[in-house]
Amino acid sequence: MAGDMQSARGTSRLYQGKGPWLLLPAWAVIGIFLLLPVCLIVVYSFLTKEFHGGVIPEPSLAAYDQFFFDRGIFGDDPPRIEWNYIEIYLLSFLQAGLATLFCLVIGLPSAWYIATRPIRLRQMLILVITVPYWVNLLIRTISLKFLIRDEGPMNAFLQWTGLLDHPLHLVNTSYAVQLGLFYSYLPFMVLPIFASAERFDIALSEASADLYSTKWQTFRLITLPTIWPGVVAGSILVFVPSLGAFLAPNLLGGAKTYMIGSLIDEQFKGAAGNWPFGAAAATILMSVVLVVLILNARSQIKLKGAG
Amino acid sequence: MKQTRISLLALGIVALSGGGALAEGDVALYNWGEYIEPEILIRFEAETGIHVTMDTYDSNEAMLASLKAGKLGQYDLAIPGDYMVDIMRNEGMLDTFEPSDLTNFGNILPQYIDVPFDPGRHSTIPYLTGTTSFAVDRNKFKGDINSLALLFNPPEELKGKINVLDAQNDVLALASMYLGIPQCTSDRDQLRALNDMLQNAKKDWASFGSDNSREVLVSGDVTLSMTWSGYSARARDEGANVEWAYPKEGYIMWMDNVVLLKDAPNRENALKFMNFLLEPEIGAANTNYAKYAPVLKGEKPFLDEKIANAPESNPPADHPGTFVQSCSEEVQVVYDKIWANLKK
Amino acid sequence: MRRSGLRDMPGFAQIFGLCVFLLYTPLIVIAVYSFNASSSITIWSGFTLDWYKEVFTGIDSQKYRDAAVNSLLVAVIASALSTVMALAAAVGMLRAGSFRGRSISFGLIGLPLLVPEIVTAVASLIFFSFLGLSGSFLTVLIAHTVFCIPFAYLPISARMQDIPDLYETAATDLYATKWQAFRLILLPMLLPGIVSGYLLSFIVSLDDFLITNFVKGNGFETLPTVIFGAVRTGIRPNIMAMSSLLLLISIVLVLLSYLIGRQGREKFRI
Structure with missing residues (x-):
C-alpha cells in the first residue's frame, strides 16, 4: 500500500530514508514538552481525586465512572447511563461542525478570490484577513456581542431598512455561539485554502475553460480537487479548536449549557477542583479526535497509494 | 481620586x-x-x-x-x-x-x-x-427588591431578564439563604430542595456571566444582575440607574x-x-x-x-452579610453535582 | 499572463467583500468606543482622548508597553521556530516515502491542537516545575512554539500536496544537489503555504491567555494576561485604545508595504 506510492498529490520519495530525521525536531519538541505532560494527565485520570484539586496516587476509575454513570446527587442510587456528558460532547461536536461548515462557505470563495488576484494585491489581501486577529479575541468578542444585541447596531439597521419589524434575538442563543465560533476561526480556514489555491499551473484550469466547460464545471472538476488538501487542513484547524472554545459559548451563548471547553475548565480552575474528572474528560476528547485524525491521515495515504 | x-x-x-x-x-x-x-x-x-x-x-x-x-x-x-x-x-x-x-x-x-x-x-x-447580591435596573423594575425571591422565583416581568454569576460557591450560598437552610448543609432533604429550587429557577435566567455581569446592566440586556458590589457602583458611574439590594434573607459578604x-x-x-x-x-x-x-x-x-x-x-449595620463557607468534602461532592445539573 | 474566466467566479468577490465586512465591523466599534468618555462600551457619553493619553502617559503605560513588546517578541520567535520545524516535518511526511510511524506522526503533530488548553496549561506547569524550570520568557516561548506547530504545519503540507515532485526530480537529474533543489525549486513554490502557516501561528500565539498565564513567571506579562486579569475591576477602555493603535499601526504597515511593493519590480511571486 503506502510503500508503492507514486508522486501523486505531492508525495514523493525524494528524501527517502530522511523522513524520521526531518520529523525529529517536531517530534522532540512536541514529544518532550507536550506528549510527556499529557501522558501525566492521562495517568491522573486513573488516580483518586484530592479535595480542592490535585491527585492522590491511588488507582481509581471514579472519574470515568462519573462520566458514564449517573448515581443520583448523593451518589448512592443504582447506576444508570449518564447522558449529560455525552450530550455535552455531541452538542459540542455539532457546534464545531456547523462552525466549520460556515467558515468553509465564506472562507473558500474568499480564499479563491484572494488567490486569483494579481500578486501584490494578493499579498495585501491575505494580510487584510489576518490583521483583525492582532486584536485580542476577548475584546473582539465583546465588540461582537455589542453589535448583535437586541438594541444593538445590527438590529437598529435591520429595522431601519424595514427588513424586520422587531429585533432579531441573538444574544444568549446558540446562533450567537455559532457566529462567535465562525468569527473566531475564519482565517484558520481561509489561509490553508489560499495556500493550496495559489496555484502555479493555473494553465490547467484555463485549458479546461478553453474547452468550453462552464465556470462551475471547471471549478468543481478541476479546481476543487486541487485545493482539497487546503480544505481538509482548514477544516481541521477550525473544527478541533472550536470543540474546546469557551469564550464564544460563555460570552455570547450565556454559559447556560456546558460545552466541552468550559466543562474541563471548571474541573481544574473552578470550584469543583476535580482534576481526575477533568483529566478523564480531556482524555476521552483527545482519544476520539486523535482516532479521527489518524484514520484521516491513513486514508489519505491509502488514496495516494491507489493513485 | x-x-x-x-x-x-x-x-x-x-x-x-x-x-x-x-x-x-x-x-x-x-x-x-x-x-x-x-x-x-x-x-x-x-x-x-x-x-x-x-x-x-x-x-x-x-x-x-x-x-x-x-x-x-x-x-x-x-x-x-x-x-x-x-x-x-x-x-x-x-x-x-x-x-x-x-x-x-x-x-x-x-x-x-x-x-x-x-x-x-x-x-x-x-x-x-465587598458584598455579593444583585443590582436592579430601576428604570425597568419598580417593585420591592428586598428579597432573594427576585433571583430564584422572579415575578413575571423579570423572567428572562436575569444574569447570574457563573460562580458555584456564590450561587449555592445565596440559594441556601433563600431557602433558609444552612450553608454546606449535609441534610439530604435540604440538599434535594436546593437542587430542585435551582433547576426550577434556571428557566427564568437569561445568562450566566461573571466578568460581564456589570456590562449587561449598563447595556440594558438584563434588568437584574447578580454581581459584586463594586460592579454595581461602576454600573451606576457608567449611567445605569441601578439599585443595590441587601435582601432580607441574607447576602454574601466577601x-x-x-x-x-x-x-x-x-x-x-x-x-x-x-x-x-x-x-x-x-x-x-x-x-x-x-x-x-x-x-x-x-x-x-x-x-x-x-x-x-x-x-x-455601606451595608446595613443591623443586617450584616455572611461569608461563604468552604464545605466538607462530602457536601462539596453533592454541591458539584447540583452545579453540574444546573449547567448541563 | 492571460486572464482566465476562472479568476472571476460569480459571487466570489461579493463573498470576499462580506468576509471583510464581517471581520472589520467589530473593529470599527472598538475604534469608535476608544474615544468614549464613559468606561462602558455600550453607552456613548461624549468624546475624549483620555484613554489614548493613558496609553502613553498613564502610570500603567510602561506595563502595557512591556506586555505588548513581550507578546510581539514571543509571537515572532515562536511562530518562526514552529514554522521551521513544521516545514521540516512536512518534507519528512510528504517527500520521504513511507516509514514506520508515519501516520502516528500526523497524530503527534496534531496533538497540540486537540489537547484542551487548560489541560496543556496545567500539565505544562507541572512538567516545568518538575524540570525545575521556573516561569520565564523561556517557558512561555517553549509552550507557544509547541502549540503553534500544527497551525504552521497544516497550510504548509496542504501546499506541498499540490506540488508534484517532478520539478525537483528534474533539477536533481540535471545535477543539482538535493539542497539546491529544495532551496531553488521547492521552497519558492511553498512560499504561500509558509506565509500562511507563519501568519496563523503568529495570531494564535498573540491571542493565547490560558497557557501563558500558567507557565509565565512572576513579573512577565503578555497582552492577553494583562487584559484577562482585570476581572475584579473590569476591562477599561484604555485596552480599546491600545487595540485600536495596534490595529492602526498594522494597517499602515500593510498599506505601506503594498504601495512600496507596487513601485518595485515583481521579482518574486508568493
Whole structure:
C-alpha cells in the first residue's frame, strides 16, 4: 500500500530514508514538552481525586465512572447511563461542525478570490484577513456581542431598512455561539485554502475553460480537487479548536449549557477542583479526535497509494 | 481620586529624591489583575528600596490550581478571598506571623480581626471587602427588591431578564439563604430542595456571566444582575440607574486578604509590604482604585466621597452579610453535582 | 499572463467583500468606543482622548508597553521556530516515502491542537516545575512554539500536496544537489503555504491567555494576561485604545508595504 506510492498529490520519495530525521525536531519538541505532560494527565485520570484539586496516587476509575454513570446527587442510587456528558460532547461536536461548515462557505470563495488576484494585491489581501486577529479575541468578542444585541447596531439597521419589524434575538442563543465560533476561526480556514489555491499551473484550469466547460464545471472538476488538501487542513484547524472554545459559548451563548471547553475548565480552575474528572474528560476528547485524525491521515495515504 | 493620586506621586518623588532607595531585594506578589493602585508599588519601592514583582490570576481557583501545580515557593504573598484562605490553610500553603510583627496591625477595623477564616489574623491581613447580591435596573423594575425571591422565583416581568454569576460557591450560598437552610448543609432533604429550587429557577435566567455581569446592566440586556458590589457602583458611574439590594434573607459578604505564603522566598520584605498596605492612606488609595469597601481605620479622610457614600459601601449595620463557607468534602461532592445539573 | 474566466467566479468577490465586512465591523466599534468618555462600551457619553493619553502617559503605560513588546517578541520567535520545524516535518511526511510511524506522526503533530488548553496549561506547569524550570520568557516561548506547530504545519503540507515532485526530480537529474533543489525549486513554490502557516501561528500565539498565564513567571506579562486579569475591576477602555493603535499601526504597515511593493519590480511571486 503506502510503500508503492507514486508522486501523486505531492508525495514523493525524494528524501527517502530522511523522513524520521526531518520529523525529529517536531517530534522532540512536541514529544518532550507536550506528549510527556499529557501522558501525566492521562495517568491522573486513573488516580483518586484530592479535595480542592490535585491527585492522590491511588488507582481509581471514579472519574470515568462519573462520566458514564449517573448515581443520583448523593451518589448512592443504582447506576444508570449518564447522558449529560455525552450530550455535552455531541452538542459540542455539532457546534464545531456547523462552525466549520460556515467558515468553509465564506472562507473558500474568499480564499479563491484572494488567490486569483494579481500578486501584490494578493499579498495585501491575505494580510487584510489576518490583521483583525492582532486584536485580542476577548475584546473582539465583546465588540461582537455589542453589535448583535437586541438594541444593538445590527438590529437598529435591520429595522431601519424595514427588513424586520422587531429585533432579531441573538444574544444568549446558540446562533450567537455559532457566529462567535465562525468569527473566531475564519482565517484558520481561509489561509490553508489560499495556500493550496495559489496555484502555479493555473494553465490547467484555463485549458479546461478553453474547452468550453462552464465556470462551475471547471471549478468543481478541476479546481476543487486541487485545493482539497487546503480544505481538509482548514477544516481541521477550525473544527478541533472550536470543540474546546469557551469564550464564544460563555460570552455570547450565556454559559447556560456546558460545552466541552468550559466543562474541563471548571474541573481544574473552578470550584469543583476535580482534576481526575477533568483529566478523564480531556482524555476521552483527545482519544476520539486523535482516532479521527489518524484514520484521516491513513486514508489519505491509502488514496495516494491507489493513485 | 485625582487628588490622592497626585499627592501619592508627590510623596513618591519626595521619597525618591530623599535618597536611600537602594536595591533591597524583591517581594513577589500573586494578585488579581488590575487590583492594586500602581502608585502604591512605586511609593513602596521609593521608601524601602524593595521592588514588587507581580503575577496575576483571574479566579481564586485558578490561583489554587497553579500553586498546586508547582508555583508554591515562587511567591511571597497572594490575595485570596475569604473561603479560599480556609482552603489554602488546609492545604498547608500558608505561613504564620505574629500580629506584633506589623506595627500598623492596630489600623485594621476591629470587626475584621477575628474573622472565621483566620481568627486573630495570624496568616492574613484584610485587603478589600465587598458584598455579593444583585443590582436592579430601576428604570425597568419598580417593585420591592428586598428579597432573594427576585433571583430564584422572579415575578413575571423579570423572567428572562436575569444574569447570574457563573460562580458555584456564590450561587449555592445565596440559594441556601433563600431557602433558609444552612450553608454546606449535609441534610439530604435540604440538599434535594436546593437542587430542585435551582433547576426550577434556571428557566427564568437569561445568562450566566461573571466578568460581564456589570456590562449587561449598563447595556440594558438584563434588568437584574447578580454581581459584586463594586460592579454595581461602576454600573451606576457608567449611567445605569441601578439599585443595590441587601435582601432580607441574607447576602454574601466577601473579603480579599493578603496572605503570607509558605516557603516565601522573601519573607521579611513581604511582612514589610503587608505593614505598608495597612497604612490608612495606602489602604484608601486602593479602595478608591478598586471601588470596593475599606478595611482600615482612618481611611475616611482619603476616600473619594462617591465611594465613601455609595450604598454599595455601606451595608446595613443591623443586617450584616455572611461569608461563604468552604464545605466538607462530602457536601462539596453533592454541591458539584447540583452545579453540574444546573449547567448541563 | 492571460486572464482566465476562472479568476472571476460569480459571487466570489461579493463573498470576499462580506468576509471583510464581517471581520472589520467589530473593529470599527472598538475604534469608535476608544474615544468614549464613559468606561462602558455600550453607552456613548461624549468624546475624549483620555484613554489614548493613558496609553502613553498613564502610570500603567510602561506595563502595557512591556506586555505588548513581550507578546510581539514571543509571537515572532515562536511562530518562526514552529514554522521551521513544521516545514521540516512536512518534507519528512510528504517527500520521504513511507516509514514506520508515519501516520502516528500526523497524530503527534496534531496533538497540540486537540489537547484542551487548560489541560496543556496545567500539565505544562507541572512538567516545568518538575524540570525545575521556573516561569520565564523561556517557558512561555517553549509552550507557544509547541502549540503553534500544527497551525504552521497544516497550510504548509496542504501546499506541498499540490506540488508534484517532478520539478525537483528534474533539477536533481540535471545535477543539482538535493539542497539546491529544495532551496531553488521547492521552497519558492511553498512560499504561500509558509506565509500562511507563519501568519496563523503568529495570531494564535498573540491571542493565547490560558497557557501563558500558567507557565509565565512572576513579573512577565503578555497582552492577553494583562487584559484577562482585570476581572475584579473590569476591562477599561484604555485596552480599546491600545487595540485600536495596534490595529492602526498594522494597517499602515500593510498599506505601506503594498504601495512600496507596487513601485518595485515583481521579482518574486508568493
